[in-house]
Amino acid sequence: MERLEVHGFRNLADTQLRPHPHLNVVTGPNGAGKTSLLEAIYFLSRVRSFRTRQNDRLIGWGAEEARVVAVRGHDRLGAARTPGHTRLRLNGADAHTRSALAARLPVQLMNTEHQRLLLDGPRVRRQFLDWGTFHLEPDYRELAQRYQHALRQRNAALRVGDRRSEQAWTPVLIRCAAAVDVARQRFIEALRPIWSEFARQWLGLESLELRYYRGAAAELPWERVLDEQLERDRTAGFTHRGPHRADLILSRDRIPAADALSRGQQKLLVVALLIAEVKLWSRQGLTPVLLIDDLPAELDPAHLHTVLDTVTGDPTQVFLTAIDGAALPTDLxxxxxxxxxxGRVSAMV
Known part of the structure; x- marks a missing residue:
């Protein structure tokens, strides 16, 4: 981003910045607005918050709307939230899909919640899979939407016992499942060696594994998977197997990482995964933005130095927050x- 404007957002005063193309460090006490600045950038990319599900809460006290605008290369992106409604803009015209902004502003977030990727349920990891695959596979968004539509139609037919509709939608679901599955597998195959190298260097452990579980036995074609589950699906009224049940498995010696590693090791494992995704995007010709919120509170000084050295070794644009700049390495x-x-953001000379 060459320019960033934030208006009426959370507790931030109206702000206009010309960020550094590589490293931007944001310091200040708790509650000052550091995280809100990162949240504004995140909202512009993903059209949602990472702190709340209610976007109306992004609107600052007394403001009519929360608005974020950025200039990036030849593009001008904008997202505004008024009560109950979000409006997206791209190059002077309304943008009708979230993906229009997301494709031009790939954002990765690292914060105190990133360990949820390992400890929470499969849904969080599927979101990671979908976000990463979306940026590498041009047709993935459409494929995933077609799969979800076919899944809803088949489930509706299963619930009411409509055999004709069920049989009509099953072949569609099979084709979409195969396409989604292949795209996700390509993403993980590209991600795995980058993650593996980071994880090995930072943790000093062997036998770390990153596996993609596609939502069914790996060796079976989707037609056979659905056929074997058919009576169970009809009895329950929904589809038991498919990419909607996919997961990402992180383990050591086949033992889940959540059980095999300490909490400190778990944090580094997830940080390695998030940074590996950013590195992969960069290698594919994208220009990601990395948002890092209060990493000094999560890592010891030695690992903090190692991670930041890795992050700043590439030309990725980074926004890094810290309560005290003295907690950061001196050789940034x-x-x-x-x-x-x-709430007031001031450039330091």
Whole structure:
């Protein structure tokens, strides 16, 4: 981003920034607005918050709307939230899909909640899979939408016992499942060696594994999977197997990482996964933005230095927050430093 404007967003005063193309460090006390600045960038990319499911809460006290605008290369992106409604803009015209902004502003977030990727249920990891695959596979969004539509139609037929509709939608579901599955597998195959190298270097452990579970036995074609589950699906009224049940398995010696590793090791394992995705995007010609919220609170100084050295070794644009800049390594590359005080963001000379 060459320019960022934030208006009426959370506790932030109206802000106009010209971020550094590589490293941006944002310091300030708790509650000053550091995380809100990262949240504004995240909202512009994903059209949602990482702190709340209610986007109306993004609107600052007394403001009519929360609005974020960025200039990036030849594109001008905008997202505004008024009560009950979000409006997206791209290059002076309304954008009708979230993917229009997301494709132009790939954002990755690392914060105190990132360990949920390992400890929470499969749904969180499927979101990671979908977000990563979307940025590498041009047709993935349409494939995933077709799969979800076919799944809803088949489930509706199963619930009411409509055999004709069920039999009509099953072949469609099979074709879509195969396409989604292949796209996700390509993403994981590309991601795995990058993640594996980071994880091995940072944790000093062997036998770490990243596996994709596709939502059914790996060796069976989807037609056979659905055929074997048919009576069970009809009895329950929904489809038991498919990409909607996929998962990402992180383990050591086939033992789930949540059981085999300490909490500190788990944090590093997930950080390696998130940074590996950013590295993969960059290698594929994308220009991701990495948002890192208060990493000094999560990692010890030695690992903090290692991770930040890895992050800043590429030309990825980084926004890094910290309560105290003194907690960060002293050998960070040149960049722009900002201070946030009571919602006001000021560039530090």
């Amino acid at each position: 590359p040149p960049g722009q430093w900002y201070q946030v005080c009571e």
